[in-house]
Amino acid sequence: MPGSGDPPHWEMIELLFFAYRDFIGDPDVILNEYGFGRAHHRVLHFVNRSPGLSVAELLEILKITKQSLGRVLRELVEAGFVEQMTGDVDRRQRLLHATEKGRALALSLAEPQSRRIREALKALDPEARDAARAFLRQMINENERESNARFAARR
Amino acid sequence: MPGSGDPPHWEMIELLFFAYRDFIGDPDVILNEYGFGRAHHRVLHFVNRSPGLSVAELLEILKITKQSLGRVLRELVEAGFVEQMTGDVDRRQRLLHATEKGRALALSLAEPQSRRIREALKALDPEARDAARAFLRQMINENERESNARFAARR
DNA sequence: TGAAATAAGTCAATATGGCTGACATAAATT
DNA sequence: AATTTATGTCAGCCATATTGACTTATTTCA
Numbered sequence: 358m359p360g361s362g363d364p365p366h367w368e369m370i371e372l373l374f375f376a377y378r379d380f381i382g383d384p385d386v387i388l389n390e391y392g393f394g395r396a397h398h399r400v401l402h403f404v405n406r407s408p409g410l411s412v413a414e415l416l417e418i419l420k421i422t423k424q425s426l427g428r429v430l431r432e433l434v435e436a437g438f439v440e441q442m443t444g445d446v447d448r449r450q451r452l453l454h455a456t457e458k459g460r461a462l463a464l465s466l467a468e469p470q471s472r473r474i475r476e477a478l479k480a481l482d483p484e485a486r487d488a489a490r491a492f493l494r495q496m497i498n499e500n501e502r503e504s505n506a507r508f509a510a511r512r
Numbered sequence: 513m514p515g516s517g518d519p520p521h522w523e524m525i526e527l528l529f530f531a532y533r534d535f536i537g538d539p540d541v542i543l544n545e546y547g548f549g550r551a552h553h554r555v556l557h558f559v560n561r562s563p564g565l566s567v568a569e570l571l572e573i574l575k576i577t578k579q580s581l582g583r584v585l586r587e588l589v590e591a592g593f594v595e596q597m598t599g600d601v602d603r604r605q606r607l608l609h610a611t612e613k614g615r616a617l618a619l620s621l622a623e624p625q626s627r628r629i630r631e632a633l634k635a636l637d638p639e640a641r642d643a644a645r646a647f648l649r650q651m652i653n654e655n656e657r658e659s660n661a662r663f664a665a666r667r
Numbered sequence: 668t669g670a671a672a673t674a675a676g677t678c679a680a681t682a683t684g685g686c687t688g689a690c691a692t693a694a695a696t697t
Numbered sequence: 698a699a700t701t702t703a704t705g706t707c708a709g710c711c712a713t714a715t716t717g718a719c720t721t722a723t724t725t726c727a
Contacts, residue, residue, distance in 0.1 A: 488640030
């Protein structure tokens with residue numbers, strides 16, 4: 358039956374589209390200098406944030422296949438931004454670490470995005486800042502909210 | 513100089529990543545049924561929201577080239593979701609309109625996304641809802657905030 | 668201990684959604 | 698009449714993703 362339920366949140370849908378588009382575009386200039394794309398950024402980000410991450414864990418976070426990850430990870434390793442270390446407890450694993458160079462790049466990629474977030478939050482009341490965070494958290498699939506929290510707790 | 517300034521907003525960066533990933537994935541099941549992708553969704557969304565939109569305006573909103581738009585728009589037209597009408601005042605223009613079928617599809621694509629937004633907002637205090645909206649608005653490039661407002665005003 | 672399962676990597680083929688450059692047509696503007 | 702503009706199209710390319718098949722090294726389990 359048409360008219361079954363609540364009206365669409367057109368405005369929020371568009372706000373999310375525009376906000377994310379601008380936000381994700383910030384680091385493109387830097388990425389270009391290294392011949393990297395957004396896929397490299399995502400990989401480097403999570404490796405940097407989670408030293409010792411296994412390949413399987415990374416795939417789970419990014420929700421892509423290992424074939425997709427393959428090229429991107431190889432390029433990051435070959436260019437010296439990421440290192441793979443055989444796992445101590447399970448020697449099949451190749452645990453991922455950002456190198457010093459990798460940490461520096463991750464930081465510089467986060468910089469324009471952090472500035473955008475900082476200035477957006479600055480324009481809001483202090484209570485509104487927690488609200489923004491809470492909203493985004495609620496937007497994540499319930500069964501994955503904890504995996505985000507894992508990262509958040511890490512710092 | 514290292515340590516030049518504010519710390520990265522790692523947590524917010526990740527919240528935005530996870531939230532947008534889950535949000536944008538909601539309509540994929542429906543799109544698949546029609547053999548469409550996310551590009552079709554974006555086009556249909558803005559055409560539906562802005563009846564009589566010109567091709568040039570749509571390109572400006574999506575920030576893609578007309579060659580990229582080409583295939584997607586053609587498929588939407590051929591499948592009867594979008595109509596092109598020669599402009600009254602400027603007959604070079606092909607003004608875009610969603611058909612009845614197109615409006616129905618746009619609505620059904622918005623449905624799971626709206627539900628996610630609704631439930632996220634439901635978990636928040638009433639004042640926090642405005643805060644979430646305000647935050648996203650501030651995240652948009654300043655010179656484009658008005659173009660979002662144009663859509664928002666439309667309803 | 669030997670078989671099965673797991674972590675990771677690789678090859679090949681394919682899809683999607685972008686891009687640049689070059690060019691064509693029709694209509695509006697000057 | 699000449700130029701500019703709005704749109705469309707052809708061709709070739711790139712980045713990022715997919716599925717499916719297979720290999721290697723290592724761990725687990727019966």
